[in-house]
Amino acid sequence: MDNLPIKMRAHGVDFFYGQHHALKNINLDIAKNHVTAIIGPSGCGKSTFIRLLNRMNEMVPNTTLTGKIYLDCLDILSPCIDPAEVRRRVGMVFQKPNPFPKNIFENISYGLEVNGIKNKQLIEDRVVESLKKSAIWDEVKDRLHDSALRLSGGQQQRLCIARCLAIQPEVLLFDEPCASLDPISTRKIEELILELKKDYTIAIVTHNMQQAARISDYTGFFLLGDLIEFDKTEKIFKAPHDSRTEDYITGRFG
Amino acid sequence: MNQNTIQKIGFGFLSFSVIATISFLFIIIFFIAARGIRVISWEFLTAGPRDGMTAGGVAPAIVGTFYLTLGAIIFALPLGIACAIYLCEYSPKGAVVNIIRLSINNLAGVPSVVFGLFGLAVFVKFFNFGASILSGSLSLGILVLPLIISATQEALLAIPHSIREASMALGATKWQTIKKIVLPAAVPGILTGTILSIGRVAGETAPILFTAAAFYLKGYPKSVFSEVMALPYHIYALMTEGVYPEKQTAIAYGCSFILLVLVLLVSGLAIFIRQRQRSYYHG
Ligand SMILES: Nc1ncnc2c1ncn2[C@@H]1O[C@H](COP(=O)(O)OP(=O)(O)OP(=O)(O)O)[C@@H](O)[C@H]1O
Ligand SMILES: [Mg+2]
Numbered sequence: 243m244d245n246l247p248i249k250m251r252a253h254g255v256d257f258f259y260g261q262h263h264a265l266k267n268i269n270l271d272i273a274k275n276h277v278t279a280i281i282g283p284s285g286c287g288k289s290t291f292i293r294l295l296n297r298m299n300e301m302v303p304n305t306t307l308t309g310k311i312y313l314d315c316l317d318i319l320s321p322c323i324d325p326a327e328v329r330r331r332v333g334m335v336f337q338k339p340n341p342f343p344k345n346i347f348e349n350i351s352y353g354l355e356v357n358g359i360k361n362k363q364l365i366e367d368r369v370v371e372s373l374k375k376s377a378i379w380d381e382v383k384d385r386l387h388d389s390a391l392r393l394s395g396g397q398q399q400r401l402c403i404a405r406c407l408a409i410q411p412e413v414l415l416f417d418e419p420c421a422s423l424d425p426i427s428t429r430k431i432e433e434l435i436l437e438l439k440k441d442y443t444i445a446i447v448t449h450n451m452q453q454a455a456r457i458s459d460y461t462g463f464f465l466l467g468d469l470i471e472f473d474k475t476e477k478i479f480k481a482p483h484d485s486r487t488e489d490y491i492t493g494r495f496g
Numbered sequence: 497m498n499q500n501t502i503q504k505i506g507f508g509f510l511s512f513s514v515i516a517t518i519s520f521l522f523i524i525i526f527f528i529a530a531r532g533i534r535v536i537s538w539e540f541l542t543a544g545p546r547d548g549m550t551a552g553g554v555a556p557a558i559v560g561t562f563y564l565t566l567g568a569i570i571f572a573l574p575l576g577i578a579c580a581i582y583l584c585e586y587s588p589k590g591a592v593v594n595i596i597r598l599s600i601n602n603l604a605g606v607p608s609v610v611f612g613l614f615g616l617a618v619f620v621k622f623f624n625f626g627a628s629i630l631s632g633s634l635s636l637g638i639l640v641l642p643l644i645i646s647a648t649q650e651a652l653l654a655i656p657h658s659i660r661e662a663s664m665a666l667g668a669t670k671w672q673t674i675k676k677i678v679l680p681a682a683v684p685g686i687l688t689g690t691i692l693s694i695g696r697v698a699g700e701t702a703p704i705l706f707t708a709a710a711f712y713l714k715g716y717p718k719s720v721f722s723e724v725m726a727l728p729y730h731i732y733a734l735m736t737e738g739v740y741p742e743k744q745t746a747i748a749y750g751c752s753f754i755l756l757v758l759v760l761l762v763s764g765l766a767i768f769i770r771q772r773q774r775s776y777y778h779g
Contacts, residue, residue: 296665298661298664298665301661301664303588303589326664326667326668326669327667329664329665329666329667330666330667333665334665336658336661336662336665338658340658340659340661340662341659341662342662342663342677342681343659343680344680352663352666352668353666353667353668355676356663356666356667356668356669356672356676357667402662405662405666406665406666409666409667
């Protein structure tokens with residue numbers, strides 16, 4: 243990469259579910275304030291990979307991880323690091339919107355409360371600020387005390403993004419955030435991601451080639467646990483190095 | 497025979513089973529109500545028995561059942577919920593946990609009179625609590641523990657994994673996640689289970705037979721170490737002892753009616769809560 247500041251770096255990462263070798267010697271750098279897309283056919287290890295970046299996979303029993311993952315200079319896999327601390331700095335938005343069965347306000351304030359913020363005014367300011375940043379404020383400002391489950395899928399997903407932003411992470415991980423959304427909601431989330439990249443470093447898993455091309459600066463192509471190719475998005479889509487990458491993005495398999 | 501005929505016979509059999517079951521329920525309710533309602537009066541609900549149990553009311557038995565049920569729930573609810581949380585959320589999956597689960601399920605199948613004997617040996621004799629509200633509540637509490645545990649486990653398992661992940665991904669600890677996300681969402685389910693177990697406790701006779709219940713007491717219990725009268729045992733005593741069977745039988749039906757109404761009210765409450773929970777989860 244062109245000597246950009248690196249926010250996160252995976253170095254020689256291998257990951258196993260039991261005996262199943264899900265990721266094989268992955269080396270991948272995520273550039274600061276850029277969008278990195280992860281593409282590849284179903285089951286190739288995309289989710290597994292980004293869930294390593296905020297240590298979510300260690301909640302799955304019977305897994306093995308070797309290699310190093312850095313956040314800035316911090317070795318996040320080191321035994322003296324609290325996983326909760328990593329997750330505070332590396333936020334995650336999931337494939338299916340998963341708001342808490344609480345009201346809209348509480349959905350956002352929860353992350354602040356569990357991280358020890360008690361100042362009511364500060365909490366309120368942060369809730370409003372993150373709802374605004376997630377482009378959902380206008381739709382919910384009059385119903386902050388309604389159940390979040392009453393929102394539409396697209397609104398729920400933006401609420402989940404707001405929930406993430408409230409604790410002011412440095413990196414945002416998106417695992418197919420638009421997979422269950424209609425084209426209009428998808429468009430809104432894409433615009434939001436482009437807006438957010440000014441302040442955050444973003445990694446996004448997507449099955450949608452146009453989406454990857456539209457919003458990402460770098461793209462990594464995974465196949466059966468291998469990172470086949472990683473380069474500027476332009477390069478991957480215009481002149482891929484590897485024939486398997488070309489086959490995938492032109493829809494010849496996967 | 498053609499497939500449609502077979503299907504008709506099949507459905508016919510199924511609907512017959514449903515109708516038969518519902519009929520039993522209504523026949524019981526009607527039978528008890530028809531005989532019980534006659535003796536119900538203000539005095540019956542508020543006074544103690546008179547004239548060698550052939551007249552007066554059953555208030556001490558109502559109060560006793562209330563205390564025993566309350567005591568059992570106070571004992572079994574926190575213990576059962578804690579147990580279920582541990583089994584669902586914390587315990588490593590594996591052989592040991594499966595054995596624990598199996599034992600809990602088996603506990604649910606133990607005949608209730610065995611809890612009575614156990615209570616007699618342990619609470620009445622060994623701990624020397626005597627025949628008392630305390631001994632009776634503890635025996636009843638052990639009886640409903642498995643019910644509360646399995647209701648709580650079900651309620652916890654019904655909470656989607658995705659919201660636990662969402663909470664952990666925000667930097668919450670497992671404990672915070674359980675306390676602030678999982679438990680509040682599970683409360684309606686836990687309550688439903690609890691309320692059903694209240695119905696169960698209120699109606700049990702065998703566990704209190706040797707541990708708490710008295711045939712006749714003057715006045716109301718003074719402390720947790722007092723013996724009490726209780727509705728189910730009162731019914732049993734009226735039907736098996738005394739010298740005026742007709743009068744006593746009428747009172748026994750009155751007691752049954754009260755017990756039935758109490759249990760139906762409590763189950764109605766459970767259904768109401770479950771309904772509200774559904775509507776909450778579906779927006
Ligand atoms: N909890 C798990 N236990 C065991 N194996 C798993 C688990 N999660 C994923 N796997 C396996 O690891 C491999 C990679 O899965 P992963 O979910 O990372 O794929 P993916 O690229 O995200 O696929 P998709 O596009 O369908 O989401 C798959 O073969 C999958 O079966
Ligand atoms: Mg996936």
